[in-house]
Amino acid sequence: MHFNLADQYHHRESIVHGLNPRVKVLGVVLYIFAVGLLPEGEWLGFLLYFLFLIISYQLSGLEFFFVLRRSLIALPFLLAAFAIPFTTPGDEWMKLPIIGWTITETGAIRFASIVIRAWLAVQAAVVLISTTRIPDLFWSLSALGMPSILVSTINFMYRYLFVLADEVLRMLRARSARSPRLPHKPKPPVLWEGRVAGSMVGSLFIRSIERSERVYSAMLSRGFDGRVLVKRKFKMKQTDWIIMVAVIAFVFMSQGLIHLR
Amino acid sequence: MHHTIEVLNLRFTYPDGRIALHKIDFVIAPGEKAALVGPNGAGKSTLILHLNGILMGEGEVKVCGLSLAKENLGQARASVGLVFQDPDDQLFSMSVFDDVAFGPMYMGLSMDEVRLRVEKALEAVGMEGFEGRVSHHLSGGEKKRIAIATVLAMEPEILVLDEPTAGLDPRSRRRLINLLKELPMTMLVSTHDIPMVAELFPRMITIDEGRIVGDGPTKEYLQDQAFLVGHGLETAVPW
Numbered sequence: 001m002h003f004n005l006a007d008q009y010h011h012r013e014s015i016v017h018g019l020n021p022r023v024k025v026l027g028v029v030l031y032i033f034a035v036g037l038l039p040e041g042e043w044l045g046f047l048l049y050f051l052f053l054i055i056s057y058q059l060s061g062l063e064f065f066f067v068l069r070r071s072l073i074a075l076p077f078l079l080a081a082f083a084i085p086f087t088t089p090g091d092e093w094m095k096l097p098i099i100g101w102t103i104t105e106t107g108a109i110r111f112a113s114i115v116i117r118a119w120l121a122v123q124a125a126v127v128l129i130s131t132t133r134i135p136d137l138f139w140s141l142s143a144l145g146m147p148s149i150l151v152s153t154i155n156f157m158y159r160y161l162f163v164l165a166d167e168v169l170r171m172l173r174a175r176s177a178r179s180p181r182l183p184h185k186p187k188p189p190v191l192w193e194g195r196v197a198g199s200m201v202g203s204l205f206i207r208s209i210e211r212s213e214r215v216y217s218a219m220l221s222r223g224f225d226g227r228v229l230v231k232r233k234f235k236m237k238q239t240d241w242i243i244m245v246a247v248i249a250f251v252f253m254s255q256g257l258i259h260l261r
Numbered sequence: 262m263h264h265t266i267e268v269l270n271l272r273f274t275y276p277d278g279r280i281a282l283h284k285i286d287f288v289i290a291p292g293e294k295a296a297l298v299g300p301n302g303a304g305k306s307t308l309i310l311h312l313n314g315i316l317m318g319e320g321e322v323k324v325c326g327l328s329l330a331k332e333n334l335g336q337a338r339a340s341v342g343l344v345f346q347d348p349d350d351q352l353f354s355m356s357v358f359d360d361v362a363f364g365p366m367y368m369g370l371s372m373d374e375v376r377l378r379v380e381k382a383l384e385a386v387g388m389e390g391f392e393g394r395v396s397h398h399l400s401g402g403e404k405k406r407i408a409i410a411t412v413l414a415m416e417p418e419i420l421v422l423d424e425p426t427a428g429l430d431p432r433s434r435r436r437l438i439n440l441l442k443e444l445p446m447t448m449l450v451s452t453h454d455i456p457m458v459a460e461l462f463p464r465m466i467t468i469d470e471g472r473i474v475g476d477g478p479t480k481e482y483l484q485d486q487a488f489l490v491g492h493g494l495e496t497a498v499p500w
Binding site for chain 1: 335338354355359362364367372395
């Protein structure tokens with residue numbers, strides 16, 4: 001078994017799939033900034049940005065529920081905002097039954113706004129990674145001027161994440177295979193199990209370092225000299241410019257309207 | 262034509278003081294195909310890493326008549342294609358194309374030339390059309406062939422492979438052996454696959470505990486049962 005995150009939507013064809021990945025990366029970054037700048041409780045603004053996303057689903061042939069499911073990945077991070085409805089000062093809006101904590105109105109609005117902003121931003125990112133092949137995504141990061149050392153670090157991380165995950169999977173499997181449980185016998189002490197888990201992490205670390213040395217040798221063998229070479233891959237086409245301008249115009253006009261109102 | 266490998270009085274000590282190679286001496290002639298055999302831990306992989314200067318021991322290593330030194334490593338690496346044992350170490354890029362193009366890119370070839378080289382290399386290993394695939398999703402045999410293509414794309418004069426048939430199923434192994442048979446380069450292949458040695462390599466260099474203990478015609482050594490058993494190479498064929 002392999003860990004596999006290959007996306008079922010990567011190989012489809014649509015306007016969005018065919019866009020220059022640089023345009024998509026820039027557009028999504030701009031969109032996320034703009035969503036972050038929307039004021040609290042600006043429900044119409046949120047709706048407008050949500051409509052923008054819906055249009056991008058339409059153009060890219062993604063299904064709404066697919067993106068919705070994927071966007072749930074960011075849910076745990078919202079825990080960071082969990083305290084806001086209770087701690088923001090303001091008029092009492094409601095009291096939680098049983099525990100008796102009070103939620104303030106400003107707190108509730110602030111919390112809802114943070115949740116919506118985060119959710120919109122994540123959906124935009126999901127559209128980006130669902131319609132862009134990973135190598136192209138990394139290419140566009142370096143084409144946009146991200147330092148090549150960073151891009152290659154992310155690149156290697158992504159490439160070997162799966163190899164490592166496979167290794168972890170094999171180690172876990174080997175452990176379960178040697179973890180029999182007999183009826184009426186006590187389980188091994190928790191501390192001992194903890195030590196085993198700890199040494200598994202340690203050996204994974206050592207294996208990773210050894211692998212990195214072998215990978216580096218393989219790179220040297222093929223002439224690597226410290227420079228990271230970036231190939232020219234995509235040219236800007238007419239549609240790329242049109243979409244680029246459209247996204248910039250949407251972001252600036254909507255922000256202007258909302259903030260000047 | 263000067264595609265030789267010359268190893269003269271090579272010694273190598275690991276950083277922890279363990280001696281890996283004692284006084285290794287051999288010469289491989291242009292176009293010759295030789296096997297490097299020996300038990301695990303004998304020093305085969307260590308020796309192989311000296312052939313393009315990844316490791317530098319005492320003594321002299323010459324490839325294509327060029328004595329390896331810091332200044333000419335780039336040139337040496339272009340002429341010696343080294344295929345590592347674990348293709349996951351060799352295939353470090355996001356796509357097959359990027360991997361096969363890696364060597365040619367560093368050789369400073371034009372993009373068109375690089376593309377041509379990739380196409381030729383993939384064709385040579387029978388993996389045409391795999392350019393866009395992600396290495397992680399390939400099977401073991403496919404990975405191995407792509408790993409060889411990454412080196413063929415540099416059009417090296419010498420090919421050095423570390424246990425190419427390890428972990429392959431019989432069909433993938435057979436394909437690989439046929440591929441190695443067709444390739445015209447000077448070749449040094451480290452392996453435990455004695456039937457492959459018998460089929461492909463007229464010359465067999467045996468190392469054990471960091472020393473060369475046998476170097477000569479494969480046929481003679483394979484008939485010397487005492488020698489094979491003594492160096493952990495016996496291959497019982499019970500069927």
